[in-house]
Amino acid sequence: MDNSHYLIIDTSTKNGLVGIYAEGEIKRTYAWNSKNNHTAELMPAIKMMMDFEGIGISNFQGIVVTVGPGGFSAIRTGLAVGKGLALGASLPIVGVNSLETSAYSNRFLRKYICSVIPAGRENVAWCTYTVDSLGWHSVTQEKITKISEFVTSHISIEDICFCGEGFTRDILEQLEAHYQTKICCTDEISVLARLNGAISIGLEKLRGYSKESSEEIQPIYLRPPSIT
Numbered sequence: 719m720d721n722s723h724y725l726i727i728d729t730s731t732k733n734g735l736v737g738i739y740a741e742g743e744i745k746r747t748y749a750w751n752s753k754n755n756h757t758a759e760l761m762p763a764i765k766m767m768m769d770f771e772g773i774g775i776s777n778f779q780g781i782v783v784t785v786g787p788g789g790f791s792a793i794r795t796g797l798a799v800g801k802g803l804a805l806g807a808s809l810p811i812v813g814v815n816s817l818e819t820s821a822y823s824n825r826f827l828r829k830y831i832c833s834v835i836p837a838g839r840e841n842v843a844w845c846t847y848t849v850d851s852l853g854w855h856s857v858t859q860e861k862i863t864k865i866s867e868f869v870t871s872h873i874s875i876e877d878i879c880f881c882g883e884g885f886t887r888d889i890l891e892q893l894e895a896h897y898q899t900k901i902c903c904t905d906e907i908s909v910l911a912r913l914n915g916a917i918s919i920g921l922e923k924l925r926g927y928s929k930e931s932s933e934e935i936q937p938i939y940l941r942p943p944s945i946t
């Protein structure tokens with residue numbers, strides 16, 4: 719059995735999550751809600767998981783970190799920690815998109831999958847994906863819009879299933895009122911969906927890893943930060 723260990727880091731929203739994946743299953747997870755940027759919680763969470771598993775950073779074979787979209791400072795925190803650990807232990811590291819990881823576990827629903835994450839100030843970040851003859855891919859651009867604009871942006875609502883941390887009951891009710899129909903949405907816990915998606919997408923990326931690819935990992939903000 720493959721005993722490779724992988725560290726998963728997701729700080730794309732206020733709900734942070736880290737996990738250890740090994741032997742074909744999730745061994746440990748730790749989630750928290752942060753009012754700031756995850757700086758205080760992230761490293762203690764990683765250390766706690768490693769202590770429970772009785773391993774150190776040198777026991778990992780790779781790191782997967784979400785690169786956004788999401789909060790500006792939160793994404794930077796996850797990337798900085800992930801890159802620092804990877805550099806210190808000479809580990810490969812890959813970045814994954816938080817909208818895609820939220821949607822990926824729903825790819826077998828035979829619908830377009832619209833992934834939504836919160837973007838603050840009555841805004842959401844979203845993107846729609848599908849599986850067809852080209853495989854798994856996006857069919858819209860990633861974007862941040864006002865919730866009111868998001869609600870009215872869909873042409874064929876019957877073919878879409880919505881998911882993600884930003885897809886709230888309020889948005890569901892607005893969509894149903896606007897389109898006068900029942901809306902398909904998943905009831906899976908969004909942070910765990912992101913974790914499962916990050917594992918699937920991240921491990922595939924690690925199989926094609928090269929040193930040059932780690933230098934290309936950049937955050938996805940979709941808009942300039944409000945502060946620098």
